[in-house]
Amino acid sequence: MKKMMICLGLSSFLLLGACSNNTDTAGTTKDTSEKQTQTQKKAEDVSIDKIVDGIKIKVNKPEIDEKILKNKIQNLYTFTISGENASSVAKGLGSIDFVLKTKDGKMVELDHTMAMFGDEIKPGKKIEGKVSFALDKNQTPAQLLYKPADKVLAEWDVAL
Incomplete structure (x- = not known):
């Protein structure tokens, strides 16, 4: 048992x-x-974050809208950009530092009629803002370039 x-x-x-x-x-x-x-x-x-000159920059996918100005209709590509100062000294970041390159190789400056951002970032602090580019209907974005001076320091592929 x-x-x-x-x-x-x-x-x-x-x-x-x-x-x-x-x-x-x-x-x-x-x-x-x-x-x-x-x-x-x-x-x-x-998106992929990139650290450039002590600033951690993140670029989100663009919002696409139509921009109607008099008799001209364009596509408006608006990117949300955030930057975090990863260095020990204050750094600057703003809309003016970005340029859009199209698939046909043209460089497009930001649309000055839209909201912009820019400021000095203290160490460990963040800034976020939008940058907009108006393109003709036949143009397609290829890359967003971070170009604070005459030299491109970073680029993001934004081809849609």
Whole structure:
């Protein structure tokens, strides 16, 4: 009788233990694959941050609107840009530092009729603002360039 009870107890322990391990493993695998898919989707939506001259710059995908000015209709590409001062001294960042390059190689200056931003950023602080570019209907953006002087210091592919 004792042998039978021990065998029954041991077999039920093994049976229940085996069932619970399979269930957890399958659930963990499913959760992991779902998390990886969500991470991949988020990675597609988020732009790459770049640190340039001590400023961590992030450029979001553009909002596209129509701009109607008298008899001319253009596409207005508005980028949200955030900058964080990662250095130990104050740095400056503003709309005027950005230029849009089209697929045909033309450089387009920002649209001065739209809202702009710019200020000095103290160490460890952030600034965020928008920069807008008006393009003719036949033009397509290719790259957003960070060009605070005559030299391009960073670029982001923004081809749509």
